[in-house]
Amino acid sequence: MEKNALPRLQYKGSEQQKLTLHLFFQIMGKIRMSCSPRKNHWWYITLYVDTKGFTTGPVPYKNGFETFTLLLNLHNQRLEVFTSGGEEAYFDIFEGITVAEFYRQLKNILKRFGIETEILEKPFDLNIDKGFRELEEISSFDREYVQRYWKVMLWASNVFKDFSGRFYGKTCPVHLYWHSMDLAVTRFSGKRAPKMPSEARISDKDAYSHECISFGFWPGDPNIPEPAFYSYTFPAPDGIEKTDLKPKQAKWVENKGNWLAILPYRDLQEVEEPATVLLDFLESAYQAGARLKGWDFEDLKVPPLKDL
Secondary structure: OOOOOOOOOOOOOOHHHHHHHHHHHHHHHHHHHHHOOOOHHHOOOOEEEOOOEEEOOOEEEOOOOEEEEEEEEOOOOEEEEEEOOOOEEEEEOOOOOOHHHHHHHHHHHHHHOOOOOOOOOOOOOOOOOOOHHHOOOOOOOOHHHHHHHHHHHHHHHHHHHHHHOOEOOOEOOOEEEOOOOEEEEEEEEEEEOOOOOOOOOHHHHHHOOEEEEEEEEEOOOOOOOOOEEEEEEEOOOOOHHHOOOOOOOOEEEEEOOEEEEEEEHHHHOOOOOHHHHHHHHHHHHHHHHHHHHOOOOOOOEOOOHHHO
């Protein structure tokens, strides 16, 4: 029986609803990527959880003299585009809208506003060969599923921000990576990671150029078919899978040659203080990786406000 206000969220039975939303995110994210100046570890391509839904945040165009923002507004069920020049437009997101229609309508608004974007018009890493404008058969936008997903992401984002503020080293914003549809925040020791082999993907080379411990939430996939919170250390130290995690429901799982600390979302629905339990999980995963990698805990600790 659920003990708190966290909404129900499941992967099995919602695969197509998740895929449709995932493709919307990829379109929005690729448009942001095409216009934004480069930043380390792909921080310039991400989306953000917003008070109204999901957004790109301000994206520069016209040589930096203007910005535009894409907002998937879940309160009004529409995709909104607005610019620093005062232009505003939107189209409705309704049950049954296809990925192709979403893409065409968004591109038409951008063209009308004089916003030129060049993207690779194919889904990334989803085993889909067609381009976005051809995906007429993917049309499982489900308002209830998306609302529940957003509420979970909004809550998780706020807890991640609390956790992020406890670390004084280099840390990324709390953001949504559209390639894998996971909300993430990552801490860095400052040390270079071992160089990846030449055949490794550019996305991985840039993401893992430096030693890091990452934390996140995803809505499930074929490898881990349920929503879950996770953490991993890169490069993974020997023996990390033998360290203790909190709470007792958390566990180490081997995934694609790496060890993931996993806390199923369903377990958080059964506790009275889910934020406290999630923070304990994140901290235990951090301690496991950082101690084995020899991170300087004192140097990375946030100083008291009276010392600032």
